Amino acid sequence: MKPVRDDNPVRGSITVSNLSISTRGKSSTCLVENLNLVVTPGEIIGLVGESGSGKSLTLRAILGILPPGIQQSGGTVNVEGRVGMVFQDPLAALDPLEKIGKQIADSVLANSRLGWGREARVQAKKRALDLMSAVRLPQPDERYHWYPHQLSGGQRQRVVIAIALATSPDILLCDEPTTALDVTVQQQVLELLQDLHVERRLTIVFVSHNLAVVSGICSRMAVMSHGKIIESGPTLEVLNHPQEQYTRMLIDSVLPLPDEDQK
Numbered sequence: 490m491k492p493v494r495d496d497n498p499v500r501g502s503i504t505v506s507n508l509s510i511s512t513r514g515k516s517s518t519c520l521v522e523n524l525n526l527v528v529t530p531g532e533i534i535g536l537v538g539e540s541g542s543g544k545s546l547t548l549r550a551i552l553g554i555l556p557p558g559i560q561q562s563g564g565t566v567n568v569e570g571r572v573g574m575v576f577q578d579p580l581a582a583l584d585p586l587e588k589i590g591k592q593i594a595d596s597v598l599a600n601s602r603l604g605w606g607r608e609a610r611v612q613a614k615k616r617a618l619d620l621m622s623a624v625r626l627p628q629p630d631e632r633y634h635w636y637p638h639q640l641s642g643g644q645r646q647r648v649v650i651a652i653a654l655a656t657s658p659d660i661l662l663c664d665e666p667t668t669a670l671d672v673t674v675q676q677q678v679l680e681l682l683q684d685l686h687v688e689r690r691l692t693i694v695f696v697s698h699n700l701a702v703v704s705g706i707c708s709r710m711a712v713m714s715h716g717k718i719i720e721s722g723p724t725l726e727v728l729n730h731p732q733e734q735y736t737r738m739l740i741d742s743v744l745p746l747p748d749e750d751q752k
């Protein structure tokens with residue numbers, strides 16, 4: 490990844506060209522095939538598709554960390570800017586034995602040049618409290634000392650988002666960030682992501698199997714099936730004029746759609 494400069498006009502862009510991902514070994518299986526994706530700075534793009542279609546692996550290839558036993562077998566991934574990642578399950582992403590404030594502060598320290606001394610920790614705590622406010626966690630001073638199990642699912646996901654923000658990312662990769670939450674809380678987390686997108690000019694790649702969620706937050710979307718992008722374009726165009734039978738099936742499963750003039 491290239492170093493980030495403040496005057497870099499393409500900060501927050503992603504260009505994936507002919508990406509192929511496969512299992513390692515003799516009987517290698519292709520899991521993602523010749524995938525092309527261009528994400529422009531400051532947009533929210535949705536990657537939608539059924540379970541196993543290759544969304545998470547694509548996201549991980551963009552992050553530069555594929556699981557053991559899986560390799561990038563072709564193509565290139567070019568990312569301009571810093572990347573933060575939000576995972577589906579906040580409980581799994583957080584250390585159950587560590588206070589949430591410290592987890593955020595440690596992420597600040599790990600991504601800064603402050604070092605790990607006393608003064609650095611004071612500054613990191615201050616920044617962690619700011620991040621807790623940024624993700625709208627109530628009473629940050631008090632909650633700084635709480636453990637993950639003391640928070641609700643939605644609040645835990647806000648902590649995970651704060652940890653991702655500690656890297657001062659240009660790009661936020663979100664892998665099913667609301668799937669583990671109930672519907673009302675899902676909506677609150679989606680609104681937070683939209684606010685952060687505006688406030689911090691974040692580029693967001695939003696992976697979900699839920700077309701309704703993607704259509705609510707993403708201006709552009711790509712539909713994946715069996716390791717390939719089969720259709721992509723502005724969200725409303727894809728929803729109103731789907732070209733592929735699979736996309737039509739996804740749409741039929743979440744009717745009714747928003748009116749074109751409501752967006």
Ligand SMILES: Nc1ncnc2c1ncn2[C@@H]1O[C@H](COP(=O)(O)OP(=O)(O)OP(=O)(O)O)[C@@H](O)[C@H]1O
Binds near residue numbers: 540547
């Ligand atoms: N570590 C792994 N080892 C072997 N195969 C894997 C591994 N991770 C993913 N796969 C396979 O790669 C394919 C794509 O997986 P991926 O997790 O990207 O799908 P997905 O669209 O994100 O699905 P889900 O919504 O269920 O997470 C699937 O067939 C999956 O079984």
